[in-house]
Structures are given as C-alpha cells and as structure tokens.
Amino acid sequence: MTSARRFLSTLVFAAFLLVGGLASPAGAHPMSTSAVLLDIRDDRVEGEVQLPLDRLAIAVGRDLTATGVLGGGRSFLEDYTARHISAVGEDGDSWAVTLGTGSVRTIDGTAHLVYPLTIRPPDGRVTDFRLRYDVIVEELLTHKVIATVRYDFDRGILKTDDAETLGVLDWDTTSLRVPADEGSWLKGFATTAGLGIEHVGEGADHLLFLLMLLIPAPLVAAGGRWRAADTSPRRSAVRVVHVVSAFALGHSLTLALAASGVVHMASRPVETLIAFSIAVSAVHAIRPLVARGEVLIAVGFGLVHGLAFASLIGDLGLDRGSLVTTLLGFNLGIELTQLLVVALMMPSLLALARTTVYPAFRVGVAVIGLVFSASWMLERAKLTDGDPFEGVQTWLVGHPLLVAGSVAALAVAAHLRCRVPRVAAGR
Structure with a gap:
C-alpha cells in the first residue's frame, strides 16, 4: 500500500507539473x-x-x-x-x-x-x-x-x-x-554572547559614545581645559579602566532590570537619549565639564545604553529559565567588544596625547561626534526624515581595522615629528 x-x-x-508547464505564463503563479x-x-x-x-x-x-x-x-x-x-x-x-x-x-x-x-x-x-x-x-x-x-x-x-x-x-x-x-545552555550562552558582540560592533552610536569617553582619558582637567598628563602610561591606563568599568556598571544594571521587567521605557526616547549622551561626551572631550567627568558620564548614560541593550533581549521572547544565562552571555559579548575597541584605539591615543597633534585631533573627532549625535537626535525625535551621514557611519563601522590603523599611523608620524614635553598646555 x-x-x-x-x-x-x-x-x-x-x-500537475506538466499542466503547469503548458499553462500560459500570464496565468502561472506560485x-x-x-x-x-x-x-x-x-x-x-x-x-x-x-x-x-x-x-x-x-x-x-x-x-x-x-x-x-x-x-x-x-x-x-x-x-x-x-x-x-x-x-x-x-x-x-x-x-x-x-x-x-x-x-x-x-x-x-x-x-x-x-x-x-x-x-x-x-x-x-x-x-x-x-x-x-x-x-x-x-x-x-x-x-x-x-x-x-x-x-x-x-x-x-x-x-x-x-x-x-x-x-x-x-x-x-x-x-x-x-x-x-x-x-545545551552553553550553546545558548555562546549565541547570546555573539549577539552582544554583534549589537555593539554594528552600533555606530554605542561605539562613538565609547570613543568620546576614551579621547580625554590620557589627559587631565585643569583650569577648565584639557592638559597633557604628567603621568606614566600605567596611570593613563588606569583612567581608561575606570571609564570602561563605569560604563559597564551603568549598562549592566539597567540591562538586568529592564530584561527582568522591573523597569521599562519606550524605545524612541531611549534611542534619542543615547544620541544625547554622545553629544554630552563630545562636549566634554572638547572642554571638561567636570573633573573626571568622563567617569560620571559613562556610568550615568550607561544606564540609558543598558535600556537599549535590553530591548534586543526582550525581542527574543526568552523563557524565565534562560534569562540569567542570556544576560550573562549578552553582557560578556558587550564587554569583549568594548575591550577590543580599547585595545585597538587606546595605544594610539596614548601616543598621540604626547604630541602637539592631539589637541586638534581630539577637537576634530569630538566635533564629528557632535555632528553625528545631532543628526541622530533629530531623526529619532522625528524632526527629520533621515540621517544624511548614515552612509559614512556605516562605512566607518564596517572598517574598524582601517580606522584603527589610520589612527595608529597618525600616532607614529606625530610621535616622530611632533613630540612635546610631558607637561604642555592643551586646548
């Protein structure tokens, strides 16, 4: 049978196939x-x-x-x-x-x-x-x-x-x-870690916020201006650790609370606040808002970025049993991406900070951050129809090694030709 x-x-x-093949093209359909x-x-x-x-x-x-x-x-x-x-x-x-x-x-x-x-x-x-x-x-x-x-x-x-x-x-x-x-849970853990890496690695706004925080890290605030730090590279590295840790603390807290359903905020205001956080950090990179302000900005606006991270987890429709594993994996992916950004950019920034090129570089990058953040804020607040810089942002995010390599080349050239004493006036 x-x-x-x-x-x-x-x-x-x-x-059926024979009849379908003999039928006229106009009458054929899937x-x-x-x-x-x-x-x-x-x-x-x-x-x-x-x-x-x-x-x-x-x-x-x-x-x-x-x-x-x-x-x-x-x-x-x-x-x-x-x-x-x-x-x-x-x-x-x-x-x-x-x-x-x-x-x-x-x-x-x-x-x-x-x-x-x-x-x-x-x-x-x-x-x-x-x-x-x-x-x-x-x-x-x-x-x-x-x-x-x-x-x-x-x-x-x-x-x-x-x-x-x-x-x-x-x-x-x-x-x-x-x-x-x-x-097994390990497979799910690895996948959510990959999601965290993907989310930050492809998110121009998250990466730009982190970069704005890193730019003033090798400097010290004195008299309302940035000045080259008369400290060892180790002390500068400690400042970077403080900034990254503050950001991790902020976004981890709201990520856990929002993913657990304790707090909730609509996505559009969150995305607009993220753009605003970039503007604040960019202004701080140009002129210090407060001593060690990058740490305060990192932890404060890290809370906002955590809400954005949580929205992705919420879209996955997780079981309560897999929520903890997902939070740990996703957060691990975020931190690994941040550490990779620090590893790629910070040596060059530390070297540039010892040269006369750094003030112009710092202000130039901060101004670009301000322009991008203003465009994002207008778009996310529905005041404009689109972001005119989206193509540039996509290209930059899609070529991280080229960007890091260009900054490294600038640092080498500036260090050879434009090196200054340890203490010098900054902008």
Missing part, C-alpha cells in the same frame, strides 16, 4: 504553501500554523473568505485543523495540542488563516518528539507544508536569521521528528 501510495503521489504531482513555526521552550512548544485560504477551501470543500473564516465557519475550521495535528513523545505518550484564536494575515501576497499553537508534554519537560500533521495535505495531494524551528535557546536559535527548517510535510510524509532535546 505504501509503495502504491507513493507511486500515485508521484504520478499526480508529475501531472503554489501556496502552509507553514508550521515552532518555538521550543523548557516546558512547552509554542508557535503558529499558517494555512493559505485558497488551499484550505479546496481541502474542506467550502468557499472561504477572509471574513467568513472568522465568522460562521470559525468553529468548523478550528475543529478541522485541531483534528489533523498531533504530537507524540519518544516514549509513545501523546502530547496535548491546543490552538488559539485564529486570525487572517496576508503572507507572500496570499491570505492565510493563522492559528497560535501550543504543544505540552504530559510531564512538563520538552524532549524530542514527533509532529504529525496533515492539515490540507490529507485532501490536496500536491500541497506542501514547511516546518521550521524559529526559537530554541539550547541550540542557539534565537532570531529569524537563525531559524532552522525541519523539513517538508506532504501527502506522502505526514510526520517528522522535532529535535527539541539537543544542544
């Missing part, structure tokens, strides 16, 4: 497909089922409209869909499958009936299981269903770009294995 069924399926599908999207959690599997209305109408033998499926036909379609979805654990026990309230959504230009899906194991612990699914395909031989895992912390699947296709269900293949007990 199985061989005969497979042969019949192949024959029907081949006939076949609608169903989708099953799964989010693997510790005690349950969540997700959704996406059913194209045109294929669903053929399967149930009814005329279906976007309004009708949510009206009189609601109960019939819910019962029909629920009857054709089941899950079985590796021990043979059935898992509870429930559908939420359906809605109609346009996907790839086609109206779909979408049901939230929840699958719960009887013992409350999600392990590998087999998903059995034949909605539509039990009547429509040519229909395809794409099953995808879009979230599984232990396997490092946390966002859309990481989604993994499990396989394709059709008339001949109506079940597939879902690997829900693979991976």
Whole structure:
C-alpha cells in the first residue's frame, strides 16, 4: 500500500507539473504553501500554523473568505485543523495540542488563516518528539507544508536569521521528528554572547559614545581645559579602566532590570537619549565639564545604553529559565567588544596625547561626534526624515581595522615629528 501510495503521489504531482508547464505564463503563479513555526521552550512548544485560504477551501470543500473564516465557519475550521495535528513523545505518550484564536494575515501576497499553537508534554519537560500533521495535505495531494524551528535557546536559535527548517510535510510524509532535546545552555550562552558582540560592533552610536569617553582619558582637567598628563602610561591606563568599568556598571544594571521587567521605557526616547549622551561626551572631550567627568558620564548614560541593550533581549521572547544565562552571555559579548575597541584605539591615543597633534585631533573627532549625535537626535525625535551621514557611519563601522590603523599611523608620524614635553598646555 505504501509503495502504491507513493507511486500515485508521484504520478499526480508529475501531472500537475506538466499542466503547469503548458499553462500560459500570464496565468502561472506560485503554489501556496502552509507553514508550521515552532518555538521550543523548557516546558512547552509554542508557535503558529499558517494555512493559505485558497488551499484550505479546496481541502474542506467550502468557499472561504477572509471574513467568513472568522465568522460562521470559525468553529468548523478550528475543529478541522485541531483534528489533523498531533504530537507524540519518544516514549509513545501523546502530547496535548491546543490552538488559539485564529486570525487572517496576508503572507507572500496570499491570505492565510493563522492559528497560535501550543504543544505540552504530559510531564512538563520538552524532549524530542514527533509532529504529525496533515492539515490540507490529507485532501490536496500536491500541497506542501514547511516546518521550521524559529526559537530554541539550547541550540542557539534565537532570531529569524537563525531559524532552522525541519523539513517538508506532504501527502506522502505526514510526520517528522522535532529535535527539541539537543544542544545545551552553553550553546545558548555562546549565541547570546555573539549577539552582544554583534549589537555593539554594528552600533555606530554605542561605539562613538565609547570613543568620546576614551579621547580625554590620557589627559587631565585643569583650569577648565584639557592638559597633557604628567603621568606614566600605567596611570593613563588606569583612567581608561575606570571609564570602561563605569560604563559597564551603568549598562549592566539597567540591562538586568529592564530584561527582568522591573523597569521599562519606550524605545524612541531611549534611542534619542543615547544620541544625547554622545553629544554630552563630545562636549566634554572638547572642554571638561567636570573633573573626571568622563567617569560620571559613562556610568550615568550607561544606564540609558543598558535600556537599549535590553530591548534586543526582550525581542527574543526568552523563557524565565534562560534569562540569567542570556544576560550573562549578552553582557560578556558587550564587554569583549568594548575591550577590543580599547585595545585597538587606546595605544594610539596614548601616543598621540604626547604630541602637539592631539589637541586638534581630539577637537576634530569630538566635533564629528557632535555632528553625528545631532543628526541622530533629530531623526529619532522625528524632526527629520533621515540621517544624511548614515552612509559614512556605516562605512566607518564596517572598517574598524582601517580606522584603527589610520589612527595608529597618525600616532607614529606625530610621535616622530611632533613630540612635546610631558607637561604642555592643551586646548
């Protein structure tokens, strides 16, 4: 029977392809497909089922409209869909499958009936299981269903770009294995650390804020002006450690509080405040606002940057059990990126600070920071339609080694030609 069924399926599908190939190009269109999207959690599997209305109408033998499926036909379609979805654990026990309230959504230009899906194991612990699914395909031989895992912390699947296709269900293949007990917390930890590295490494605003804090670190504030520090490089390095630690303390605190749901702030004001923090740090780099002000700015505005970091974690839809691991991993990624920036830039800044070139360099970079921050503030406050410097910012962030190398080359040239005594007036 199985061989005969497979042969019949192949024959029907081949006939369909033949008819489709002979049809006029104007009348040809892609076949609608169903989708099953799964989010693997510790005690349950969540997700959704996406059913194209045109294929669903053929399967149930009814005329279906976007309004009708949510009206009189609601109960019939819910019962029909629920009857054709089941899950079985590796021990043979059935898992509870429930559908939420359906809605109609346009996907790839086609109206779909979408049901939230929840699958719960009887013992409350999600392990590998087999998903059995034949909605539509039990009547429509040519229909395809794409099953995808879009979230599984232990396997490092946390966002859309990481989604993994499990396989394709059709008339001949109506079940597939879902690997829900693979991976480990270490994989999720490493992935979230990578997210932290990616978020800061690609965030021009976070990087520019850190750079504005580092520029005055080799100097001392005296009489409302910056002056070259008559100290050893070790003392200057200690100042840098203080700045980086203050920023880490600030953003770590609000990152933990916001990710835990203790505090919340809308994203737009947060992003605008981040741009403002760059402006403040840039002004401080030109003229000291207060002695050791870069440490105060770092910890104060670090609180704001932490809220922005938390918004990304909030978008991941984490389980409470994986939240601590995610916070640690994400924060580790942030700190590693900051340390890399310090390692790339600080030796050159320390060398430049001993030359007559540094005042002009410091003010020039700070002015660029002011211009960028002003543009960001206007855009994020919806006062302008876009950022005219976005292309430049993207290029700079995309070429960190070239930027660091250019500053290093300037430092070497200035150190050879423009070296000054240890104590010199600054701007």
